[in-house]
Amino acid sequence: MKNRLRLPSLSSFGTSWSAKGRVAVLAAAVVALLLLAGVVAVLSGNGDDHRAPQTAAPAPASSPSASETAPEPSSGSGSVPEPPQIAEPVAYARAAAQMLWSYDTRDTSRDQQLAGMRAWMTTETKYADWASVSGQVPDPVLWSRMADQDQHATASVTEGHYPSAFKQALADDPSAITEAYIYVVTVNGKQQIAWEKGGGGTEERAVTLAVQCRPNQDCxxxxIAPSVTQ
Known part of the structure; x- marks a missing residue:
């Protein structure tokens, strides 16, 4: 890109997952809820294209390895905020989306960005899909080029909600969620991107997140889940 380089769009993430990967990400409890809601196609990988509307540039061709681990730099996590102490799924998802859509290459290295994002993840490895989150961060070369342009972004969230299919499935079988306590939340908002010499722009953003909120614990x-339904 001649004028700017930006983080990959979250709106198109998850469209190329395998059926096995999709099921593993959302865990047994969430899979059951989605199946009950009649969205088997999202998880079964039947070959249909469930791509969300393209509102931003696609992910760069060179992306981080799915097995990439988050570094723990001694200098901290730069501009990435610490996870909030929130016990309500939609509120936490809103905060997480704002974090995912924000970055500042002027004072945050790629390693710091990854380390800061990792702090938001559940510590229950059975349910954590770090690859879906770390995959939003460009490779080292692209991050370096973004930093050369002083590229940074802030975000605002307009709303967050449970997709209708998830709400219906939860109403039909409330006990189905009690194994993993993972909730599916769709968040909408805007991302404001800026770079050197006064360049900038605003783009619409949407992401569906899987958030774990066990009773009496912070979320x-x-x-980052496949798109389910609005």
Missing amino acids: ALAA
Whole structure:
């Protein structure tokens, strides 16, 4: 890109997952809820294209490895905020989306960005899909080029909600969620991107997150989930 380089769009993430990967990400409890809601196609990988509307540039061709681990730099996590102490799924998802859509290459290295994002993840490895989150961060070369342009972004969230299919499935079988306590939340908002010499722009953003909120515990991010339904 001649004028700017930006983080990959979250709106198109998850469209190329395998059926096995999709089921593993949302865990047994969430899979059951989605199946009850009649969205088997999202998780079964039947070959249909469930791509969300393209409102931003696609992910760069060179992306981080799915097995990439988050570094723990001694200098901290730069501009990435610490996870809030929130026990309500939609509120936590809103905060997580704002974090995912924000970055500042002027004072935050790629390693710091990853380390800061990792802090938002659930510590229950059975349900954590770190690859879906770390995959939003460009590779080292692209991050470096973004930093050369002083590129940074802030975000605002307009709303967050449970997709209708998830709400219906939860109403039909409330006990289905009690194994993993993972909730599916769709968040909408805007991202304001800026770079050197006064360049900038605003783009619409939408993401569906899997958030774990066990009773009497703060919530944590489990994954960036496939789009379910609005």
